[in-house]
Amino acid sequence: MRQQDVILRQLAQKVTDLIEPVTPYLVIGSKKAAEEARKKAGPEVWAVKKKLWEKLCSKERPELKEAAGDMVIAPSDPEVKQILFREILKSFEKDPYLEKEISSFIETEAIKKLVTEERPDGTSVQNSNDKARVFEEFNELLEKLIVIKSCVSSISAGSAINADSNTRNSEPSECGQEKEEILEKALDFACQIQYGDLRSQALSLVVPYLEGSKKGEYIKKVLYSASNIHDDAERARVFASLAPHLKGPGKGELIEDIFDFSPHIQYDDAKFQIFSSIVPHLGNIVNEVLLVKALEMAAGIQSEFLRVQAFSMLIPCLKGQRKKEIIEGALQLASSLKDKNVRPQALLFIVPHVGEARKKEILGKSFEIASGIKSEYRRS
Template sequence: MNQLAQTVTDFIEPVIPYLVIGSKKAAEEAGKRVGPEVWELENQLWGKLCSRVRPELKEAAGDLVVAPSDPELKQVLVREVLKSFEMNPDFAKEISVFMEEELIRKLTAEQRMTAFQQSPADKTGVLEEFNKLLEEFVAKYSIVQDSERLEAGPGKEEIMEKEALMQKTLDFASRIQYGDARSLALSLLVPHLEGPGKQELIKKALSSASNIHDEAERAAVLSSLVPHLSGPGKEELIEDILDFAPYIQYGDTKFQVFSSLVPHLEGSGNDGSENERLGNEILMEKALEMASGIQSEYLRVQALSLLIPYLKGQRKEETIEQALELASNIKDKNMRSLALSFVDPYLNGPGKEEGVEGDLVQDLSFNEQPKSKMN
């Protein structure tokens, strides 16, 4: 039963975020990542595990979404799966039979092989192997670029070889188990992603980044992805990053990703169509939700202020009021003045008098009080 619980957890681990979210879009993304056939099997297995009323199991899976690749949290999930088996041996037999499907046996064997290859290896060795692949790809990339400058242009074989190398390098980077090494590898590779499948490659890099445990390393990859948000599929990629926001725990990390993302909201959904307009409204609501989830009041004011120029109508006025109220309630005088200065450009009339100017008057009147009263 111990071995079965471990194998089951290993099998569903790559798609746990999609299983926990459980939306139609999450299912589509999971299908793209692991293939529809594999996703169907993983989803079936998850359904069987959740058919037993054990909220502890779902809670353990949710914790693993927040902190992917944390070995301790993974073992918590293994133990919860094991408890389900121990409580019902017939259920364990049912799952054991399910896991004997040929495709599942092949996949679990591949997972064990990958883990075996990397478990004794040091990070230096893994990164050296990645650098060889990256250098090979960059060399081929340069050859194709040189060919593009010539009248004949690059040959079909050259382009296919370059794209194959790009895919191979990304696959290798995505499988690196060391979070910091994977973060470094993905950050180095992302600027080179291009071509017709660029958006899909970036989504794959985003998916791999979501499994990095350390938030600073994860943010580094997300931030390296942001400059490449352009062209077809831009809005979808922005939405993917915003959907990932709830799983960023620390406010400063969340603000780092948010502030790099906001400038790319410009031009989203401006082609005039109803679908694009609705899509843009959804993006803005998700961006507001991400900003509101920043714990620090000072950073939250700054985040909301960054977003204000992209909002319209009543939503814009509400956000200005929210940012002003937050800034006015910051206890530290210097921090409050700085926070109010972020909101000040968007205030008019009475609101402006109550904002930065009002705050400065309050500070000056406080400083001019007789010392006896201050004491």
């Protein structure tokens, strides 16, 4: 490999690593996205990365923007990041002036400082000390919660052993009140952590201790806080930790509470993540109220692609005419998606729920659409 090729690849990799943590915010480009990016990366870091992105997109480069768009859909997929790297490299190979401009920009003091201070996860050394302090404070609360819960369990067990047949076993009120106070403090503290990754970790740690008469209220608080974490993987960690609460007695009421909360969820993909974590717990449930609320939540997903996927997940829970109507509606929606490149995949979500004749028809249509997609990555 020629030295110049090596230099270009190194530059492309450096640029990819720099913009990767904020790519979704750059692609979305809204004021709200910019606000979230400033919170996550810091105002100075965001300003530098935004300027770098603007330089990259100074000319019309549809393939580069498409690759960046895929980072929004699958930010944790290493293959998607590699595609973004290749498109940046191609841009430099096609436009030597751009390569020189970006190279000069990378050599500025602001970028050098950023590269030196920034960690692989997109956070800086500057705020790492503050994060350590915050997590230490949270751990102190969590340790208190663990200790008081252990004490309450021991006292309750002792009361049960010593109680006579006329005595009702109950948790001592003072210990129970103290446990609830510490739980609420730990939960409030976790919800207010400004760092998304740290908030995700703290919420996941406190979720197993959510219990008592306010359990539904606590879970709504966790959902609200988690749904405002922009990073998909961090948000998913919290939603996954809630799964054990969706089993056993009272799960129907809890699921209904979550459905009622769904209109307050900020991000579409967060709403879909919560929806997809609930549906497997519906099973053969015949609660009409829950089914109606599930349909409302699915219909409230703004992304048409995710909405099709949500309806496809709910179809096995439906019967009769309603099932037929949802299948037909989902097929129509999948066939008319604005982004023609994702129509085949959306149609395939519905394939398992139709008869053989219809299945062949949909597969043929999907193959025909896919064959006309220009992007090799999307076509495959």
